[in-house]
Structure formats: C-alpha cells, structure tokens
Amino acid sequence: MLKRLSLFAAVGVAFALVVYASAEKPADGPKQLPVPDMKFNDVKEIAPGVFFRYSSISANDPKIPFGGSNHTWVVFKDYVVVIDANFPKEAADVIADIKKTTNKPIKYVLDTHHHGDHAYGNTIWAKEGAKIVAHKNAARLLKVSGPKQWEDAAKDRKDIKDNELKQVDISFDDKYELKDDTQHVIFMHFGHMHTPGDASAYLPKHKILCTGDACVNGAFNYMGHSNSASWIKCLDEMNKLDVDLVCPGHGKVSRKDLFALEKRYFTELRAAVKKGIDAKKSADDITSGLDFPWYKEWTGVGVVETPMNKDNVKHVYNELLGKVDHDRLGARPAPLDLGAGPNTALAGRTPERTPPLRAGFAPASARPILSA
Ligand SMILES: [Zn+2]
Secondary structure: OHHHHHHHHHHHHHHHHHHHHHHHOOOOOOOOOOOOOOOOOOEEEEEOOEEEEOOOOOOOOOOOOOOOOOEEEEEOOOOEEEEOOOOHHHHHHHHHHHHHHOOOOEEEEEOOOOOHHHHOOHHHHHHOOOEEEEEHHHHHHHHHOHHHHHHHHHOOOHHHHOOOOOOOOEEEOOEEEEEOOOOEEEEEOOOOOOOOOOOEEEEOOOOEEEEEOOOOOOOOOOOOOOOHHHHHHHHHHHHHOOOOEEEEOOOOOEOOOHHHHHHHHHHHHHHHHHHHHHOOOOHHHHHHOOOOHHHHHHHOOOOOOOHHHHHHHHHHHHHHOOOOOHHHOOOOOOOOOOOOOOOHHHOOOOOOOOOOOOOOOOOOOOOOOOOO
16 A cells, blocks of 8 residues: 555656646746736736736726736836836826836837827826837827827826827837847837737847737737738747747736737638628628637637627628728728727727828728728
C-alpha cells in the first residue's frame, strides 16, 4: 500500500513538475510575462514600468457601467507614455491612477483611433501637458467629423458637454517610435481594421502589444467603420510580431491567441454572410440564422445577441454587396443606429454626419454610401 501511495506521489510530483515547467517555460523560449488576473478598474504592473488599467465593460449587462477604453502606460526615464485618451471623465480617473504609480510627467498620449471612448479625453491629457499622438487618418477623422460627433455626444454626457474637443498634436504614417535606455514603444499602423486610422503600441522589450479596438477580448467588436477583409489581413500581420501579452482596447489581457479568435469571427462572419447572399437571403434572415457556439464560449454572448453584433452582420452584408465605401468610413453618418439598445459600450460612438475624408468626393448627402 505504501509502495502504491509513493508511486502515486511520485506520479503526482512528476505531473506537477510538468505543469510547472510548461507554465514557467513555454516551448518557444524564456519565461513569459504572466497574464494578469484583474477586476474592473484594477491597475497592475504587467512588466517593469508598464502598467495596465482594466476598464469596466459588458456587452449585455446594463448594470455594469461602461468605463471606456483600457489603458496601458509606460514609465520612461523622464516621462510617461499613455495608450488611449478615453472620455474626459475617465481620463481624469486614469490620471489619478497614473499618479499613484509615478511622479514623472505624462508626455505622450496615443489615440488608438478617433472614437469618443479613445479620443475625447484628449483635452484632459493636454491640460497635464501631454502631446496627443495618432495615425494621420485618426487625426483627420477627428478634425473632419469630430466637432459634429462631439456635439452629438455632448447631449448624453456631461463630461463632454463641459469640455472641448482637443485635436491631435502629432500624427504619423506607418510608425512613431519612442525610446530611451529604459523603455521602447512603437506606435504602428497595420492598415484599415476597426477604423481607417487604427494604431497599436508595440513594446518589443516586453513583447506586449496594445491594440486599441483593432483587437478586443469579448463581444466588443464594433464594425461600423471597419474594413473586414483588410482587418483579417492586418490581424495576420499583428500575429507575426513577437508578442506574449495582448492588451486589448476592451476586455481582459490575453495571450496572442486572441488574434486567432478575432480573425475567426470576421472570417466566419464573412463566409456565412456570403453564403446567405448567394442563397438570396435578406440581411435579417442571415442574422437570425447565425449561430457560432465557439463565439459564445469565447465572449459569453451569442454571436447575434447584442444590437452591435446584429449591426456587424449588416455591415458585412453591405460590404459584400459593394455598398460600403471604405475610403469614407468614419467621416460620414454611421450606417447603423449606434445609440439603440441596452449596450452601454456604444455610448460616445455617435452617428457621424460630416463631410468626406478626402477632397474630390461628393458630399455625403449627394452620394449615399449605403443604399440599404
Ligand atoms: Zn472604437
């Protein structure tokens, strides 16, 4: 009996060692940064001098307040770099959190795109002395469609009403790099994903990628300003980076297998919608027939359970019918009613009624993008 017990014990120890070894030492190299276990509004140092703040969000529970975008900040030798500006109220909350981690000045804030929950806090960061950085398309969208969107959003949010839209100070094309002998951050544009002006922040030293809404963890993909075909290709590019931790725009920190989940959602959505179009089905019929059990397993929400997810099907439907002009997305009325439904995540993403992105286009009113 004793012999059998010791055999069990030996097997147990061996098993534990294997589990420990695989957790500590992945097959592909040295120790990975652990994935932090966090509650809403928690701040954790996920790598030396790199902090993540997990903002509250739920795709289907209106009792959970929408805390805007997640944030990562990086403490350099002489200054701090922050990923995403959030709404004005939340920007102030985040600044208070940053000040608990460092007394260095906040020098740069990246707007990962022009949406309100990522860019409307610019004015608050600027008062702290920070320069606002964004991809040139995000900067342009904020300039072209920002004022009207801001005005609309001010009807629902006091913090927007009480503040003013602050434009981008520094815009870039492909990338913008910040480096000293302690930290290295590269703002990168992979192409049109969630919006035409998406930027991610790559921290090569720590193998961390902060994606904004180009990659989210949960049922938080808003596709109204997206190019779904390009999004899939860009996710492949992201996946080529050496990344241990993905800090998404919304939802929990993840390993890089999150890219595959995002890609699967867009790929299967496009395939299902294409199949429906070929069978001459309407967008509504395609929507009601959609069921991706794996998606619910990932997000906890059915693939067409929320108004936003239903809108995503319509967006892809219109894309595949050639009714979406991707060059002008984000600078004209949003195709769908973003304010409807209980999804608090939609607050601040107001419909856009503004001129086109590029000169040479007819005004939006004269040239409807979506006939559906
Ligand atoms: Zn967004």
